[in-house]
Each structure stands twice: as C-alpha cells, then as structure tokens.
Amino acid sequence: NAGVTQTPKFRVLKTGQSMTLLCAQDMNHEYMYWYRQDPGMGLRLIHYSVGEGTTAKGEVPDGYNVSRLKKQNFLLGLESAAPSQTSVYFCASSYSADSNQPQHFGDGTRLSIL
Amino acid sequence: GQSLEQPSEVTAVEGAIVQINCTYQTSGFYGLSWYQQHDGGAPTFLSYNALDGLEETGRFSSFLSRSDSYGYLLLQELQMKDSASYFCAANSGYSTLTFGKGTMLLVSP
Numbered sequence A: 001n002a003g004v005t006q007t008p009k010f011r012v013l014k015t016g017q018s019m020t021l022l023c024a025q026d027m028n029h030e031y032m033y034w035y036r037q038d039p040g041m042g043l044r045l046i047h048y049s050v051g052e053g054t055t056a057k058g059e060v061p062d063g064y065n066v067s068r069l070k071k072q073n074f075l076l077g078l079e080s081a082a083p084s085q086t087s088v089y090f091c092a093s094s095y096s097a098d099s100n101q102p103q104h105f106g107d108g109t110r111l112s113i114l
Numbered sequence B: 001g002q003s004l005e006q007p008s009e010v011t012a013v014e015g016a017i018v019q020i021n022c023t024y025q026t027s028g029f030y031g032l033s034w035y036q037q038h039d040g041g042a043p044t045f046l047s048y049n050a051l052d053g054l055e056e057t058g059r060f061s062s063f064l065s066r067s068d069s070y071g072y073l074l075l076q077e078l079q080m081k082d083s084a085s086y087f088c089a090a091n092s093g094y095s096t097l098t099f100g101k102g103t104m105l106l107v108s109p
Helices: none
Strands: A004-007 A010-013 A019-025 A031-038 A042-049 A065-067 A073-078 A087-094 A109-113 B003-005 B009-013 B018-025 B031-037 B044-049 B053-057 B060-065 B070-075 B084-091 B097-099 B103-108
Touching (some): A004 A087, A019 A031, A019 A087, B003 B084, B003 B097, B009 B018, B018 B084, B018 B103, B044 B053, B044 B060, B044 B070, B070 B084
Parallel strands (some): B009 B103
Antiparallel strands (some): A019 A073, A031 A042, A031 A087, A065 A073, B003 B018, B018 B070, B031 B044, B060 B070, B084 B097
16 A cells, blocks of 8 residues: 655755656545645645646745646646755645545655755 | 644653644634644644544544634643654645644653
C-alpha cells in the first residue's frame, strides 16, 4: 500500500531553472492538493484539483503551474525557480469533497533554490 | 480568507494531559481538523469536528465550539512518541484546508 508517493525526495536547483514535482496516489482519490511548508508558516495550499483534467488556485499559486492529466497523478511545475521557492512541498489526496474525509499526505520533496 | 491561531510550543511530561488550543477566523467554515507531523515528515490525520462538542479517539480528543470560533486537541497519558508538531486546520469548500502555523509538543521523561 504505497498511498501518496512524491518524486523526487530532494532537489537543488539554480535560480531560473525549471523542474516538475510528481505526485502519485494509488487510492483512487478524486481530490489532490499541493502545499508548501516553510519554517513557522505551517502548510499553505498552492493548487488543488477536484478531478482528472481540473485544477484550481489555492492560497499561494504564483510562480507555480499544475496539471492533472491522469486521475492518479498531480504534477507541480516551477517554470523559473526563485530562491523564495525554497521550501518543503507536500502533496495530498482525499477521497471526496466531504469535509470529514481526511487528506493523505506524501513524505514531501525538499527543494532548495540557489 | 481564513486564519488560525495556536500556540507555537507546549511542553509536558510523560503520563500528563495536555491541551492545544486553536482559534479561527473564517469565511466559510465546515469544520476543524487536527493533523500530527513528526520531524517534518508526512502530516497524518488525527481527528475532525464538524459539530460542537467532543470527539474521542483513544488517547486523543478534539473539541469544537462554533459560537466561540474555538477548538482544542486534548492528549492524555502522554508518551514520548507524542512529541511532534500538531496543526489545526479549517475545512472549507472542496475539502480544502487552511492550516494554523502548528504547535510543537515536547514530551519529557
């Protein structure tokens, strides 16, 4: 039972480089989310998806793009990385929009932008 | 928007009881969730309150008062393994969560 798997686990980028973070879930969940976690800031929602082919902006979407071409995958892209995007990125999924459905998180991707 | 306030750090000893408070200001509120995070790892779901009152799950209980925009997580019979960060989170539309900044719980022998 893999749950939510994030790839890669660690990455160092130079300012201006691009990269894509991959999130995969094997629980047949409809909803998927991308968060960033900075020291003392808690988790902040970047983008989310309510189903295959859909995406929506969260609290801090600027500088990021996402795609949900397959139900099980949710990709987070940084087109031109900036030092302010140094963070730990967590992906999560949930079964439905019912508020009592918990979100299941991956182990995170630790990203440093130099 | 939504904002949640919780203490940054709480300390307690093994076997004790500790309460982590959370106050919130929201526009569109469905309920309050609690998550645990060990050493920066994957946050894990602990409990959810949609209605006023107490929800109990083993050693952990969670309380919500909608009229006071207030909730808390109660941890009983503390163990060393309970040392972690605890986040309250407000549920809004499409099951999205707005998290507080987290409370670091340090349990000492």
